[in-house]
Amino acid sequence: MAGSNEVNLNESRRVVPLNTWVLISNFKLAYNLQRRPDGTFNRDLSEFLDRKVPANINPVDGVFSFDHVDGGTGLLNRVYQPSSQNEAQWGIVDLEKPLSTTEIVPVIVFFHGGSFTHSSANSAIYDTFCRRVVSFCKAVVVSVNYRRSPEHRYPCAYDDGWAALKWVKSRTWLQSGKDSKVYVYLAGDSSGGNIAHHVAVRAAEADVEVLGNILLHPMFGGQRRTESEKRLDGKYFVTLLDRDWYWRAYLPEGEDRDHPACNPFGPRGKSLKGLKFPKSLLVVAGLDLIQDWQLAYVEGLRRSGQEVKLLFLEKATIGFYFLPNNDHFYCLMEEIKNFVTSNC
């Protein structure tokens, strides 16, 4: 459990709306119950408590979704698309035609968060989030149901991410534009952001084009304790102890947090200099205790000569994007929209 007996409840209450506070505190509580001190995880309880929703081929507020299984890997992907202007097309999924032959429609491969351990592509919070992204950006979103820890450690999530990327790039029905290609972006929040980075590296090394990376308070870390970790430990829903638990559950047994999966620009990391790495949009929440690692990541990208835009939301806590009841949410949606439509 939390290392200190001091429960810092006052701060988080004052910075988020009430329903957000209830939502995230509920997750915190539920997750506490699921993690066992010996490093094992109560997956049954987790699946029971997770609110899930089915896909819906019929448009709801202009977005429809369907689940598709990758024959090769057995991986489930949930696809979200803007509904057609033509009502006659509603309820029908066409897996033959491209998204458009004239316009460019960005396809965002999204890796949900959950510290590698929690949530699924069909979790209500992520289903709703993906729908909102589609709505705002007029993009297609493919949410990947990657395998989770501790049952499946590194590098499973990255393997699944890479497989999903290849799958997406090879779908003719996800192509768009005059030159019929899939305009793909990678995105993710928390652990999903971490996955997006590593998949992008693999893609760059294999010369597979990814147009951009969107990392929403991505989960990075390292062995030493940074200033932000010490200052914000336990104050805004997240504790260092739980961060440690999740890394122990994801990284290979016996590894420490300077493993390059966790600390890509750390002592065991590698430079991305000269690599054709996509441009990045990094969103950092000012009340996230691991922000120093995220800022170090930005630094690492810049030192490698890679293009990165930092969106620092000073008063945001983790999970600010789950409910559209604050400015940060709308700011984020604008930024993502601009990011995926700028160079198309």
Next chain:
Amino acid sequence: MVPYDSATSAGSSSGSSSSSSYKPPQQQQQDIDRLLAGAGYKVRSSELRQVAQRLERLEIAMVNSPADFFHLASDAIHRNPSDLASWVDSLLSECTQPPTCPSEFIMDPVTNQAVVNNAWTTTEPHTPQVHQNISFEQQSLNHQLTVVTAMEEDSGIRLVHMLMMCAECVQRGDLPLATSLIDDMQRLLMRVNTVCGIGKVAGHFIDALSCRIFQGFGGGPVNGGSAYENEILYHHFYEACPYLKFAHFTANQAILEAFDGHDCVHVVDFNLMHGLQWPALIQALALRPGGPPLLRLTGIGPPSPDGRDSLREIGLRLAELARSVNVRFTFRGVAASRLEDVKPWMLQVNPKEAVAVNSIMQLHRLLGADPTRNSPIQTVLSWIRSLNPKIMTVVEQEANHNQPGFLDRFTEALYYYSTMFDSLEACTVQPEKALAEIYIQREIANVVSCEGSARVERHEPLAKWRTRLNGAGFRPLHLGSNAFKQASMLLTLFSAEGYLVEENEGCLTLGWHSRPLISASAWHAVPDAAAEIPAWDGSSTIISRAES
């Protein structure tokens, strides 16, 4: 920008989330927080704060008691996680210590009677004599009931004590302790009958305190609800207990007398609502010896949204009634969000007519002093005087809820509203009673959790109003023994034992047992010269010009 706010197929709820707890049954679905619904959780907006507190409570419990934590993690049964309030409650109940009550039973093996331990008996000799031929279930039920009563009294006293402590913490700014007291009180409340008595009113005060403490959440307008809702609640408050009926009756009587001999009369009502006061006056004027005057009614009320003109609708209905009793009648509505926004020219008072200004629980709303503006109460009283009214009828809550010190205000309100709730027990008609309670609850919330311009329920006692009105150039009109007798009679016709009309230096008050809760008084304006002279008013001391 597209605010995406509907849930997926899992369940979409429409309607706005609001902090109001009044919803006709079919609208309760719409009280569900739709954003949380999109995340897969069904929580009513009105319950959000409570759920938040319980989550905190659970967190504290888990940190402090690893045993509880492990139990919750491994053995607890989790029911319907979507219903967040229940899920949290069920975890909390698995966490907390069981109440000590049941273990206080002992069975007397000889007589086979359940005997209640002395610690729990009330002051009366209590253990009911249970005959042996009554079944065991019946016996234990009787004793459970009696033990509950004992617990309740004990819990009731504890609740009051904790409420005072909490208010004192709030005044001192010790929010952590106040929050912890709120949690304790809510748990205690779970063991107390909240259907009546101290449990009911305590619950409202706990809510109001917690709203005040958690203000960082932007708790929403406590005075909340639309004008339409407010009117409905007011109407039910009118039906459920005699306070408003008394107010209307007394004021009408005084107005009728003041209008004697005048052919053109004009009533200015500071808060029309559904115009409940006026049919009786119209009918009384119709029956006036010598025939009815030409009656003008100017009703002031909040603007109606969505294109309705509710003021006009009320006016039309009153006109219809007047027509049916042959009283020449015209109505004019003045829509204003605040009384201080009304300018006298809007009332179009004719110098030849006799004017009556009628204020039912409106003047106190003007007492919120904004140091940068002219005091609204002075402004309004001054233009009332400029209308040269024949009479101004003033009804106000007889309470001291405008003291600067929070604890004083809180204490006063606790006693005042406890008394009022007690008096409401006499009413058994539903839904009048339930809605009347919500009406009162909103007042409580405003007195306790609001500040500055948001706090409009700034009740002051009759003595203070006398000073204020005297200082503003008004003199009291004695309400007369007739009014008193008739008010008493009205009460016996309409209400239960316990209500009491009293006379207080020419004013009337209505209260519950020995506590006056509402006062009615009548005034007229004196010419300017006289206003400069401090008034000697019977038994009161010499007063100087009032500072608002």
